[in-house]
Amino acid sequence: MQTSPRLILLWRVLVFFAALSPLGYWSAQVALGHAGPEPGQYLLLKFGLCALVLLLLTLALTPLTRLTGWRGFTAIRRQLGLWCFAYALLHLTSYVLFILGLDVSLLWDDIQRRPYIIVGALALLGLLVMAVTSNRVSMRRLGKRWKRVHSLVYGVLLLVLLHFFWVVRADMAEWAGYALAGAALLLLRLDALSRRLPALGRRLRLR
Ligand code: HEM
Structure with a gap:
């Protein structure tokens, strides 16, 4: 399917605003007092x-x-990956601001109560590595190793699912x-x- 560079640019801008909109919506809900009795917890979740x-969308x-x-x-893969990292950072920021109340000395006690925080931190570390190496310079410098570094994404997905599993129980x-969506996406990488997939796409007249 041919697409003009202009259309790709428009699509990128649309994706940018679509990814930004949840942040705007949830911030407005908090500002208007519609976020329930614990707005900090609301934002964290x-x-x-x-x-x-x-x-998951990035992997799809x-x-x-x-x-x-x-x-x-x-064309939007890097952007969505960076948005994922940005929301994960906002998640961590909400935790430090609203759950710890900026008192980092409470962290150790909290980790003992909820060890899944370590799992989340490892996932965030993986996202950080991918975010800082997602530019062209790193791609050139890392060469063949770049793909290997970015296959960290599968480990990150498993860690996030474990983190989430531990939270909900x-x-x-x-x-x-x-988890099903994640498993399907991992299988599709085989x-x-x-x-x-290309043959299936042709049969379904998607390409
Ligand atoms: C240092 C890093 C992280 C910390 C400290 C952290 C902390 C937390 C905490 C405290 C909760 C539970 C809130 C509660 O129910 O009381 C939670 C839930 C959750 N976290 Fe994290 N997290 C981290 C990293 C991540 C990352 C990297 C992701 C995803 C990319 C993530 C996704 C989630 C999800 C999906 C939930 C469950 C939300 C829900 O129940 O609706 N976390 N996290």
């Missing part, structure tokens, strides 16, 4: 979930490109939905399945 959704872009042949999906339905 919304930002964490948004980071997970963006991670390569299979979508193979299925449709549309390069617009590849009681109501597993929502978690299971995200060579045997990934190679069939």
Whole structure:
């Protein structure tokens, strides 16, 4: 499918505003007092979930490109990955501001109460490594190793799902939905399945 550079630019701008809008909406909900009795906790959970959704969307872009042949999906991969990192940082910021109340000396006690914080921190570290190496200079410098560094994304996904699993425990339905989506995306990366996507796309008249 051919797409003009102008259309790709417009698409990138649209994706930018679409990714920014949840931040605007949730901030407005807090400002208007519609975020419930614990607005800090509200933001913490919304930002964490948004980071997970963006991670899954980022992982969906390569299979979508193979299925449709549309390069617009590849064109927004870096942007969506960086948005995922940005929401994960907002999630951490909400934790430090609203849960710890900026008192970092409470962190050790909190980690003992909720060890899943370590798992989240490891996932964030993985996202950080990918965010700082997502530019052209790093791509050139790392050469073949760049792909290996960015395959960290699968480990990050598993860590985030574990982090989330540990948080919910009681109501597993929502978690299971995200885990299924993650498992499907991981399966689609397998060579045997990934190679069939262009043919499937042609059969479905998507390319
Ligand atoms: C240092 C890093 C992190 C810290 C300190 C942290 C902390 C937390 C805490 C305290 C909660 C539970 C809130 C509660 O129910 O009381 C939580 C939930 C969650 N976190 Fe993190 N997290 C971190 C990293 C991440 C990352 C990197 C992601 C995703 C990319 C993430 C996604 C989530 C999700 C999806 C939830 C559950 C949201 C829900 O129940 O709706 N977290 N996190």
